[in-house]
Amino acid sequence: MSRTFRILATFLCLISLLAGCGKEKSAGIGAAKFELVKPFTEVGAPVTVTVKASKKEITIADFLTLVVEVESEKGCRAKMPELKDLDFGQFLVKDHYRLSPREGQGGSEMQATEFTLEPQLSGEYTIAPFSVSYVLESEPPDSEGNPPSHEVKTEAVKITVNSLGAKDLESAKLRDIKPPVFLREPRRRRGIIWLVVSGGGLLLGGVVLFLVLRRRRKGIPPEKRIPAHILAFEELRRLRDMNLIEQGRIKEFYIAISNIMRFYIERRFGVHAPELTTEEFLENVSKDHLFDGATRNTLQQFLSHCDFVKFARYQPEMEEIQKTVDVTRDFIEQTKSEERK
Numbered sequence: 001m002s003r004t005f006r007i008l009a010t011f012l013c014l015i016s017l018l019a020g021c022g023k024e025k026s027a028g029i030g031a032a033k034f035e036l037v038k039p040f041t042e043v044g045a046p047v048t049v050t051v052k053a054s055k056k057e058i059t060i061a062d063f064l065t066l067v068v069e070v071e072s073e074k075g076c077r078a079k080m081p082e083l084k085d086l087d088f089g090q091f092l093v094k095d096h097y098r099l100s101p102r103e104g105q106g107g108s109e110m111q112a113t114e115f116t117l118e119p120q121l122s123g124e125y126t127i128a129p130f131s132v133s134y135v136l137e138s139e140p141p142d143s144e145g146n147p148p149s150h151e152v153k154t155e156a157v158k159i160t161v162n163s164l165g166a167k168d169l170e171s172a173k174l175r176d177i178k179p180p181v182f183l184r185e186p187r188r189r190r191g192i193i194w195l196v197v198s199g200g201g202l203l204l205g206g207v208v209l210f211l212v213l214r215r216r217r218k219g220i221p222p223e224k225r226i227p228a229h230i231l232a233f234e235e236l237r238r239l240r241d242m243n244l245i246e247q248g249r250i251k252e253f254y255i256a257i258s259n260i261m262r263f264y265i266e267r268r269f270g271v272h273a274p275e276l277t278t279e280e281f282l283e284n285v286s287k288d289h290l291f292d293g294a295t296r297n298t299l300q301q302f303l304s305h306c307d308f309v310k311f312a313r314y315q316p317e318m319e320e321i322q323k324t325v326d327v328t329r330d331f332i333e334q335t336k337s338e339e340r341k
Contacts, residue, residue, distance in 0.1 A: 033065070040154040046073035047134045047152050051127070057160040060122050063094065064159060069112040070132055071104050078134040080111050083226055087128035090238060091117035092263060093231065120256050122163040129154045228267035229336035235260045236328065245321060251310055253321070258306040261299075261328055268337060278303045295334070302327050 036053040047070065054065035068086075072078040083096060095116040104110045119125065131154075135147040142148065239260065244253040262281075265271050269290050276284065282300055285291060291299065305324065308314045316324075 034067070036157070036159075038155075038157060040152060042152050045134075045150070045152055046076040046136070047071070047078050047132060047150075049132050049152050049154055051154060051157050053157065053159060055159075057162060058119065059162050060119050062119075064091065064117040064119070066115045066117055066127070067099075067112055068115075069110065071108050071110050072134060073106070073108045075137045076134055077137065078109075078111065078132055080113060081130050081132060086130055088115070088117055089126045089128065090120055090123075090242065091125055091127075092120060092235065092259070094118050119161040120259060121252055122161050125159045125161055127157040127159070129156055227337055228264055229332050231267065232260055232264040232332050233329075235263075236325070245318075250315060250321070251313075254306050254309040254324075257324060257328060258303065258310070261302065261331070264332055268335065278307055291335070295331070298327065298331065302331070 033054055034052040036056045037050060038052075039048055039050045041048045050067075050069040050071070052067040052069065055062070058064055066088075068081065070078050070080055080098070083093065093115060097114060099112040099114060102110045131151045133149050133151045135149055137147075139148050236257075239253070239256050242256075244250070244256070269288075271281070271284055271288070271290070282296075282303070285296060285299070302324065305316075305320075309316060
C-alpha cells in the first residue's frame with residue numbers, strides 16, 4: 001500500500017509541475033499582448049475595472065481579444081458582468097470564457113473574462129459602457145437583510161476596424177506548400193513503451209480530473225452558456241439599429257444578415273457554416289439530415305437570394321428585404337433549442 005501511494009504521489013507531482021509551467025507561460029504572454037488598457041474606478045472605491053484590447057486598430061479579417069478585469073480589495077466582493085450585460089456594438093462574440101481568479105497586490109482579488117470578437121464591416125466600433133456592482137463586508141445589511149450595493153461605471157471604448165487594402169490582399173494570398181518531409185519509422189519497442197506511459201498518464205489524469213470536478217460541482221454551479229437563438233436575435237437587433245438600408249448600404253446589410261444566419265447554425269448545430277460556400281454548406285446539411293425538406297428548401301432560397309445580392313449586384317425591393325428579415329427570424333424561431341430556455 002505504501003509503495004502504491006508513493007508512485008501515485010510521484011505522478012501527481014509531475015502533472016502539477018507540468019501544469020504549473022504551462023500556466024506561468026500563458027500569463028507571461030497575456031501580460032504583453034494588449035495595446036489598449038483602460039482602467040476605471042470611482043473616488044474612494046475599492047474596485048478597479050480594467051478593459052484590455054489586443055489591438056486599437058484591426059482589419060475586417062482579424063479577431064479582437066478583449067478582457068474585462070475586475071480587481072477588488074480585501075473586505076469587498078465584486079460581481080463580474082455577464083455576457084447579457086455587455087454590449088459590443090457591431091462585434092460578434094465568437095468565444096468567451098472566465099479566467100481563474102488570482103490574488104493581486106495587497107491581497108486583492110483579480111477576476112477576469114476573456115472574449116474573442118469578430119468584426120463584420122469596416123468602421124469605428126464602440127464597446128458600450130457597463131457597470132460592475134460590489135458590496136462591502138463591513139457595512140451592515142438593510143432592513144431586508146441585504147448588504148448595500150455600490151457600482152463602478154466604465155466609459156465607452158472605441159476600436160477602429162479597417163478594410164483590407166491592396167497590400168493586405170497581396171499578403172493574404174496562399175503560399176505554395178512545402179515539399180514532403182521524410183519521417184523515420186519509430187522503433188516498435190519504443191513506441192510500445194511510450195504508448196503504455198502515455199496511457200497510464202492519461203488514465204491517472206482522468207481520475208484526478210474526475211475527483212476535482214466532482215468536488216467543485218458540489219459547491220459551484222456550472223456556468224450557463226447563452227443559447228444560440230438568443231445571440232442571433234440580439235445580433236439582428238444590432239443590425240437593425242445600424243440603419244444600413246436607410247443609408248443605401250444594401251450589400252453590407254445582406255453580408256451581415258447572411259453571417260448572422262450562418263453563425264446561428266454553427267452555434268446551434270455544430271456545422272462550420274461561415275467557412276463553407278453555399279453549395280458546400282447545403283451539401284453538408286443534406287448529409288447530416290439536420291432539417292426536413294421544407295426547412296432545407298427555405299434555407300437554400302435564403303442563401304441563394306443573399307448570394308445574388310452580394311455577388312451579382314442585384315438590388316432588391318423593400319418588400320424582398322423585409323421578407324429576408326422575416327425568413328431569418330422564422331427560421332431561428334422554428335429551429336431554436338427548447339432544452340436551453
